[in-house]
Amino acid sequence: MASSSSRFAPPAWLVGAVRSEPVAVPWAAVVRAAVALVVPLVVGLAVGRPEYGALAAIGALSGVIGDTADAYRMRVLNIAVPQLFGAVGVTVGAAVYGHGWVAVGVVTGVALVSGMMSSIGAVASVSGLLLLLNAVVGAGLPMPGAWWVAPALLAGGGLLVLALGLLAWPLRAQVPERAAVAAAYRAAADLLEAAGTERYPETRVALTTSLNRAYDLVLAHRARYHGRGPDLVRLVATLNAITPIAESAPAADQWATPLPPAIPAAVRTLADAIASGRAEAGRPDPVAHDSPAARVAAQAVAHAADVVARRDLGPGDLEDRLGRPAALGARARATAHAALLSGASWRYGLRLALCIGLAQALVSLVPVPRSYWVALTITFVMKPDFGSVFSRAVLRAGGTVVGLVAAAAVLAQVPRGWWDVPVMLVLGALVPVFSARGYGYQTAAITPVILLLSDVLNREGVGLLVPRLLDSLMGCAIALVAGYLLWPESWHTRVGDRLADAVDDTAAYITCAFAPDSDHVARARERRRLYRDLSAIRTEFQRALTEPPPTGRHAAAWWPLVVAVERIADATTGARVRVRHGADPPRTEEVAEVVGELLALSGNLRTSAVLREFRPEFSAVEDDSVLCPLRREVTAARAIASPRT
Incomplete structure (x- = not known):
């Protein structure tokens, strides 16, 4: 009989989703965030245009969130390129502000483009995110000044973060x-x-x-x-x-x-x-x-x-084990072309467009204060490369509630004006600290910052709290129903499919490792690709564990096979090293047997509803064969039975 404590314990998927990542405090990012969010407010207050300062600070906040690269050249791409797309987004959104169903159609189209951009790469994903976020804000909130003021202020705030991040580049280039x-x-x-x-x-x-x-x-x-x-x-x-x-x-x-x-x-x-x-x-x-x-x-x-x-x-x-790289432009064109032809890219773009279209249509038919927050919530929750949609929706709702508690104290007790500066200094510094710990923590840190800046723009004080909560909950509900439950692919893990790819790559690695004319550079490339695949599988496995039952439970059943494939890769590397240092190389027939068993395992993973237990019939070899440890690992992997989802 289960104890009362176990009956009332939170589910495993929720515990995994809210677990804080053990990371060190990024002090440099903390200082950049605090300065970048405060400087625009100070300038805006000094010139008597606090709303301009708030817009620039919102742009700086997006730069702070994107400030995740260590290398300076990558930092330029991670921050500058998304800011340009964000400027385009707010310009498009502001152009259709107040145009009813035209605005609904335009923002929905932007959502489709944003979703497809997310499949191109990390920089393109953040660029698509800012494109859609700023388009939603521009279409739902009147922008101060001429048409170019809001794009310039938002982009300027993000570029301020970039400028602060590049200050040490001349001294710390590599x-x-x-x-x-x-x-x-x-x-x-x-x-x-x-x-x-x-x-x-x-x-x-x-x-x-x-x-x-x-x-x-x-x-x-x-x-x-x-x-x-x-x-x-x-x-x-x-x-x-x-x-x-x-x-x-x-x-x-x-x-x-x-x-x-x-x-x-x-x-x-x-x-x-x-x-x-x-x-x-x-x-x-x-x-x-x-x-x-x-x-x-x-x-x-x-x-x-x-x-x-x-x-x-x-x-x-230089033994070029990385392969000769194409120029950045050629790589970007090839990746974008592949994304445009990808069925997964189109499906995700359509899912995001459906959710944004429903949100925009709903707030057009039903009066909702600060209606743009509904679409903003959907945009954050639906990002495919940010993790599970289900767990992000739950964390978004929980993080918003926690953030609103902090925001309520700030909005109720802190006078408007120059008192906003020290408060923003503290709140801005907390954003990179909590962002590194997980999505729910990031939401809790960003919510009071956004509400304080919104209050500078709208002067509504604590009146912003309830609309923000309701709009966030509505956005989470739309994302869960239209972006998750209505799509059967959301109910299945991709661990099995990716594991099948890794098994195929393992077979290719073994073939390359023991080929008579084996090239050590080619072996190194195959090995790097295999271990990168296994790393991606672990990432997908951790994501799947945050899904609710039965998806998370089915994902957990794959774990023994994930470990078995990793052991096969290690055994192959160990055997190759022993051959290089004097052990007798394996016979071609012995290598072919091992590769054949792995290809059979891969085929079983791809075509079977259930991974059937099967012990391979290897031919007899001497106990001192260099492939004996590898054959034992393959036998153990083929003997694992696990449900396929």
Whole structure:
């Protein structure tokens, strides 16, 4: 019989959705947010146009929310490009303000465009978000001044955040990229320490995440400058040199032999040298080794130390494991073209347009104070790359209630005028602090900021609270019904489909790893793609767990197979390392058997309503075959039965 405490405990999906992420306080972002939100208010009050200051502060708030990149070049894209689309959005919205059903049609069309832009990439997604948000505001709220004033003020506020973020660029040009590469080396050191222990799986995931971030930053930098500057060549070579270290960890884990502490310590010495930019500090002392695992790891560390210490690297020394990047324009055109032809892109655009159209039609037929908040709520809740629509709707409602409590105290007790400045200084600083902890926390932090700025524009005080609550709840309800419940694809997880793709990539990686004419650069690319797939699956799995039953429960059933596929990838890497260091290579027939079983597993994942348990019939091989650990992992994966949703 269940205890009373368990009966009244909140559901697991809700606990997962509201759990705070353990992150450090981003002090630089806190200072930028506080300054960027206060300066427009101060200027507006000083010149006697507080409404202008409020509009610029709203633009700054959007810049603060988009201020998530570490690299300066990416920060320019993440903030400046969305601000341009936001200026277009408010111009279009203001042009149809007060035009009834014309405004409904125009805003609905903007929603379709915004939704399809979300499939192109991260920058395009934020740009589409601001395009729609500002179009909704322009269509629902009279803008002060001439037609160009509101776009200029909103964009100017966002660009102020960008200017503050770029102040240190001349002194810290490559510091974020170097810090990301150094963090990957420290994660590799942690993985070497964890080899042969129970901490190995979670530590390997942390290394994958760190490598993904480092490669993303370096790839973005390299695409902009074609990858041939001496500093960038050195950075790419240093990042590539981590691959042998990362590959030595699965081999050590298979041998179940703890590595000498001096080996991970040497990797951390390299990380410190990379972060500081001082190559002379990057040569750790040679490490003694008395086991095959230690020999493999020590050789990998020695190779990385040579790369870090070299100053004469040129383009000819670069093993291009990232692939040659296209120019930014060509990449953007190719991605946009693919998004326009994607069925998923059109479906999401139509879902968002349906929800926005319903909201705009509803507030046109029924008098709703501050009606634009309904569509604004839908826009935030429906973003596909921001997580589960269901959990975001719940968190949006809960976060709004919490934020309204804080806003009520501010609006009731703080006199209008210059007293708004110190209050905004505190509230603005809290936005990046809470945004990093989750969507519900971000909503709770943003709500009092928005209401304070709205009060500057409208002078309604606590009269804003109830309309804001009702409009937010209406927006959440429309998103849940028209954007979630009416679409059967919302009720299913995508873990199984993505897992099937990862199994196919695993089969390709095994084929490449043990091919007679195997190329180590091609192997590195296949391995990076596979581990990136597995990282994406974990992200999708965490998202699916925040869905209500039965979706979240079905997603949880996939977890054993997710872990099994990760172990297969590690076993493949470990086997390849052992071959490189003297073990007999596997027979072609043995490799073909393993690949065939994986392809059968992938086909089962794609076509079956239920993942049937099946134990493969491998032919007999010697116990010392290098593929024995891999065959055991494949057998374990094929023996897992799990429901398909």
